[in-house]
Amino acid sequence: LCPQWPYCRKRCSYCNFNKYVVPAVDEAAVGACLVREARTLIRLSQVHSITSVFFGGGTPSLASPRTIAAVLEAIAGAAHLPAGAEVTLEANPSSTGTSRLAGFRAAGVNRLSVGVQSLDDAELRLLGREHTAAEARGASRGAWARGLEAALGLCDDHISLYQLTLERGTALAAQVSGGTLPKPPQDLLADMYETARAMLVAAGFRHYEISNFARKGALSTHNLSYWRAEQYIGVGPGKPGCQGAGGGGCARPQDSIVLPPVIAGAHGRFVPRGEGGCSREARVQTLEPNAWMREVQSQGHGTRRRAVLSPLEQLEEVLALGLRTDEGITHERWGHFSPYLSLEAVFGVPGEAKVLQEQGWLLLDGSGLRCTWVGLALLDSLLPDLLCQLQRR
């Protein structure tokens, strides 16, 4: 389950998520709506047990522990929430004092995802982040490595590493296109990524997803279930999981992919059995908090859009998400979505996948279909070919 708290104290220059900076939030009202919508959607999905909860947004740590507790109680009331289930809260370093953290712990949060753009004050000011630390932008490989080491010193057993993406419509994108900020060369980005991977693996981390590393088994259950295309329910307005999902430190070299403006609310993928539905749907909640609240109050949930995913569309998502992890897509998981056409039948025959295997980017064997170590960094070059092959079958 992914409840959203869309409010922030300040907007970071790279952010295009659905978030709102308002001086005074009617916390009680928002909290009540989250509770209501969570109950409604859980009932709609007829899910029995919730494996993980992820408070994203916005800056969820701005909400009070009381609100967090209320939402968790509602979830536990509507479905089975096992005692050891992973409950993550996204937090901003500056809004989390010790007493507050203790409050969250008492409410049921057992994992913290801290977003850190850089351990560099100047860089952080540049990005519009509230918190502080130290180093100039115009990152070099050496500086990047040093930054990583610092982060390694601070973090726990899980690190997410996200390259800053330039999203259209953000202040940062405007700065780069206007020329006030430089675009780093592609090769440098590739180098930085390789350096990061090597360093983290040397420090005992397992590179279990394109941007996520964990040691001592501290993988993020929540995100894993997302990549395995399991069912998930998004509650509240705004995108779940902002910068830094995964706990520990994150550092970001800059990228130069500019995506078109995104406007998505909280989203989900589940089968609305409560209504008699039997197909997996892609759902998006209403963006604007006030509009969302009105809808929840009158109808129990604020779902803006829902579309049934065809079997092909589901498989496409399974492919695009599953190949991001080191375990890839297991035969079993594939079979769940494609009972009649095995991985072998689609990708084991002469075609794009075989070519990619020969070139060393992909592997299809007894465990399933996955990218090789080098293939993982080039997933977006492999996916279109694989989609073509899938569509033909």
Place this chain on the structure above:
Amino acid sequence: IVFQIDLKNADPERVEKQIEKLFDIPICECVRISAKQGTNVEKVLQKVIEKIPPPQCNTADPLKALVFDSTFDHYRGVIANIALFGGEIQKGHKIVSAHTKKRYEVNEVGILTPNEQPTHKLYAGQVGYLIAGMKEVTEAQIGDTLFLYKQPVEPLPGFKSAKPMVFAGMYPVDQTEYNNLKSALERLTLNDSSVTVHRDSSLALGAGWRLGFLGLLHMEVFNQRLEQEYNMSVILTAPTVPYKATLSSAKLIKEYGKTEITIINPAQFPDKLSVSEYLEPTVLGTIVTPHEYIGKIIALCQDRRAVQKDMLYIDEQRVMLKYLFPLNEIVVDFYDALKSLSSGYASFDYEDAGYQAADLIKMDILLNGNPVEELATIVHNDKAYATGKFLCERLKDAIPRQLFEIAIQAAIGKKIIARETLKAYRKNVVAKCYGGDITRRMKLLKRQAEGKKLMRKIGNVEVPRDAFIHVLKRQNDN
């Protein structure tokens, strides 16, 4: 007539002296006018009446009318401007076109004042217009002769149209648009007869035309009119010129049936061993320029492989230069370069000067060693490197990066003369893709997958469909 005398730097006296020197016209014959101010304009009319001999023709002769212009009117059809060299014409007459042999009945005749003013009859020696139920633009060919049904006459010689200075290949973006573009071109050229049109074809772009314009601006206006009035968007390329080769191989001579062949397509380019000589078309160009631009102009001409044939001062200020140019060096942008260099003061004229021997070669473009047939070009050896480098750079921009390095090379036979390298992707992945709605991402991926289906594979390199267009299209002038 010496005009624009109202301009600040006008110097009618000097111009008159030049005219006397160049054309042997005594100064007293020159009429100085300013159309803007109206000075002496009446005098021009008088001079025309005095000096221009009246047409030698007889109304008693059979009808003989020259079509010298035409316009297309949606409601009335084709309106042909005619000059009568014999006989008379009126409504109801049945006429025939010497060119198309088609018969028409005259609906209306009139004179141009300059607006159309219908009259009862037009007589030999007069100039006016005629409407005769012609519906298609091709029915009123400029230079055509009209005569009365059952009274055929010797067709009049048509006249020479203005010389085109800038040439371009024009192709429809997609071959399915060919017919639409063909009819659009026919309509547009009916109202703009200074554009020359020849059919042409390219391996990469399909069937198209080679057009000639009076200048770059003329070409741009034409292109815009195509877009705005006919909703056609086209690809403009540098034009091809017809090269020739004198064959020395008995086998090839037998195959073609002659010794001298015209090479239209690079694929037809015969190998050096089978040829005794390659030939390129040339023109004799005449440039008249103020002397301060001589240096730059000479440099420009040399850059275009031209050979100076003559240079003479026509007065203290101006020079006339004659150069023999290879045609392919001037067809694209020579005229405009000349105009730029000389702030518009230099003038250019040219005439066909036959063929000359040339060190021509066929240049291939290779992608990871595989030749791209559509981009092969015939080029003079001196310009091979520059052209090769240019094509490689353009192609590099047009192909997306792939999982392996791509070597883009220009080659003459086995020898590589230029190269660009497109590096392989080392990282191509969306960093954060957890908890964010993947719907948008899937749309993007599926669009890329669709794009892949449309790509051509040359060897192992995936090439987008419009890559060739990007390489071959005319550069946008700065």
